[in-house]
Amino acid sequence: MSEDAIRRFLREAAEEIGEQWVETASDTVEMYAASELPSGNICPAGIVFPGDADEVSSIVRLASRCQVPIHPISTGKNLGLGAAVAPRPGVILLDLGRRMNRILEFDPVLRYVVVEPGVTYEALHEFLVDQGDTLMCDTTSGPPSGSPLGNTLDKGGGYTPGADHFGNCCGIEAVLGDGRILRTGDGAVSGSKTWHLSRYGLGPVMDGLFLQSNFGVVTRMGIWLMRRPDIIESFFFMYPNDDDIGDITDIGRELRLDGVVPTAIKATSDLYALSSQIPYPAGVSTGPIPQEVRRELHREHDLGAWVVSGAIYGSNTNHVRSTLQHVKNRLQIRSDVKYVPHGEAAERPELKIHIDTYSGRPTGEEVAMTNWRGGGIVSLTPATPMIGDVAKSHARMSRAILTEHGIDTCIDYIFAGRVARGLHSILFDPTNGAECERVASAAQQLRAAYRDVGYPVGRVPVDGQEDEMSHRDRVFRDVASNVKAVFDPGGVLSPGRYGIDVPTSMD
Numbered sequence: 001m002s003e004d005a006i007r008r009f010l011r012e013a014a015e016e017i018g019e020q021w022v023e024t025a026s027d028t029v030e031m032y033a034a035s036e037l038p039s040g041n042i043c044p045a046g047i048v049f050p051g052d053a054d055e056v057s058s059i060v061r062l063a064s065r066c067q068v069p070i071h072p073i074s075t076g077k078n079l080g081l082g083a084a085v086a087p088r089p090g091v092i093l094l095d096l097g098r099r100m101n102r103i104l105e106f107d108p109v110l111r112y113v114v115v116e117p118g119v120t121y122e123a124l125h126e127f128l129v130d131q132g133d134t135l136m137c138d139t140t141s142g143p144p145s146g147s148p149l150g151n152t153l154d155k156g157g158g159y160t161p162g163a164d165h166f167g168n169c170c171g172i173e174a175v176l177g178d179g180r181i182l183r184t185g186d187g188a189v190s191g192s193k194t195w196h197l198s199r200y201g202l203g204p205v206m207d208g209l210f211l212q213s214n215f216g217v218v219t220r221m222g223i224w225l226m227r228r229p230d231i232i233e234s235f236f237f238m239y240p241n242d243d244d245i246g247d248i249t250d251i252g253r254e255l256r257l258d259g260v261v262p263t264a265i266k267a268t269s270d271l272y273a274l275s276s277q278i279p280y281p282a283g284v285s286t287g288p289i290p291q292e293v294r295r296e297l298h299r300e301h302d303l304g305a306w307v308v309s310g311a312i313y314g315s316n317t318n319h320v321r322s323t324l325q326h327v328k329n330r331l332q333i334r335s336d337v338k339y340v341p342h343g344e345a346a347e348r349p350e351l352k353i354h355i356d357t358y359s360g361r362p363t364g365e366e367v368a369m370t371n372w373r374g375g376g377i378v379s380l381t382p383a384t385p386m387i388g389d390v391a392k393s394h395a396r397m398s399r400a401i402l403t404e405h406g407i408d409t410c411i412d413y414i415f416a417g418r419v420a421r422g423l424h425s426i427l428f429d430p431t432n433g434a435e436c437e438r439v440a441s442a443a444q445q446l447r448a449a450y451r452d453v454g455y456p457v458g459r460v461p462v463d464g465q466e467d468e469m470s471h472r473d474r475v476f477r478d479v480a481s482n483v484k485a486v487f488d489p490g491g492v493l494s495p496g497r498y499g500i501d502v503p504t505s506m507d
Ligand SMILES: Cc1cc2nc3c(=O)[nH]c(=O)nc-3n(C[C@H](O)[C@H](O)[C@H](O)COP(=O)(O)OP(=O)(O)OC[C@H]3O[C@@H](n4cnc5c(N)ncnc54)[C@H](O)[C@@H]3O)c2cc1C
Pocket: 071, 072, 073, 074, 075, 076, 077, 078, 079, 080, 083, 084, 096, 117, 139, 140, 141, 142, 143, 145, 146, 147, 148, 149, 150, 151, 153, 154, 155, 156, 157, 158, 216, 217, 218, 219, 366, 367, 368, 369, 370, 377, 494
């Protein structure tokens, strides 16, 4: 892309939507370029702030005419995965969140909202509290200033029965690469009342095509809500040994698949739990933190190698108590497994994070982990089947790779039932070049190791997407490219996102 083309794009964009909504000031550009990944910052050529779907459409048409690539973000808080940065430098960022932050519809009876990209978890939660706090939306444990729409498009997930964010989204509006506006499902029928109620409609189900792709700019999405339970009673168990993850997984599977525990069950490693709460231990110059220091931290903070948690929902105290007793009978497998009740956990910030996430309440507490080693974070989420022996071998494999690279093991296993999301957070000092190299190598080795044992990573930071996609088979990659050519023939939308580009004549 030429500098002339960029200049022309910026000039005409200012004419189309107003010059105050087109930014090229160096401090603004630097802010959007900031990446928490070891590969460093990725500088955009400018930032554009459209105000509605029609403005998005005219900006996309302009980008297509000028052959200038654009990369949409909702709020750009994809921490651990690349924040606001595009896969490639020099593109125009389309920051939708700045102006497109309205809740477009709310139906308390059928329990759904329709949001624009800039509606944050925090704003949606506040809105629902104002409406009487009887309904809740699942949330992440990440920044409350992140958005349900952006998170869903990156295949994010949460902790309540609405944890499957794509599974609870219904009806999408997206601007395609040629500027046309596609409404999925029943949204394609003018005046339809079921766009955000019925997920399938007539014909192909297209919503999923906008996840982890670069086929459109999503401007609107329906989200199904849940009734807030009268009682939310969390439970916590401290397991002392790393290898306890095997038993935890087998028991967690039964509790989830039998429907005893309606929320996710999490097994949070000691350092994952502490990284948002305490400074990095003095005297440990580089990771990993030695075993004896970890044991000391367990004693000092009354934690285990794994903090296992979940919550029971109900409207009847007796029912909640008896279910909790059942959970205790299953999870308290030895006398050295310590139970921490809800009331005590609610007073401990590192445990209250989990109570908040099981209650659909955004929390800013966990994000502090990004500062533990100075601001660097890489998130990788391989799936682990809910089979104890496999989970144990996965945890050992991750620890071995991370330890070999001098990195602390911070893992949060989030049990869905059949698989756990194994959220690995690699925390590091981004100003230390050698550490960045070790982190990049560890991340690549982890991805390769999980692929080799048959559990490929499903959500990848922006600097690893192209490589990870290159390991999908030829047909999958070709079809993704072909769909790209249909949805975005000029290839202007986020070139390279998740390794997808329009086919070249050589392909
Ligand atoms: C401590 C910590 C905890 C976290 N916990 C969780 C968690 O529990 N669950 C979880 O899923 N994540 C978690 N995250 C990751 C991340 O912070 C969230 O997923 C966050 O909500 C994503 O940012 P966003 O909503 O602003 O999306 P954005 O950064 O705006 O977008 C994410 C991606 O989607 C694309 N995109 C965004 N909007 C559009 C659009 N309108 N059209 C087309 N493409 C678009 C972007 O190009 C980008 O690649 C956590 C991070 C940290 C640091």
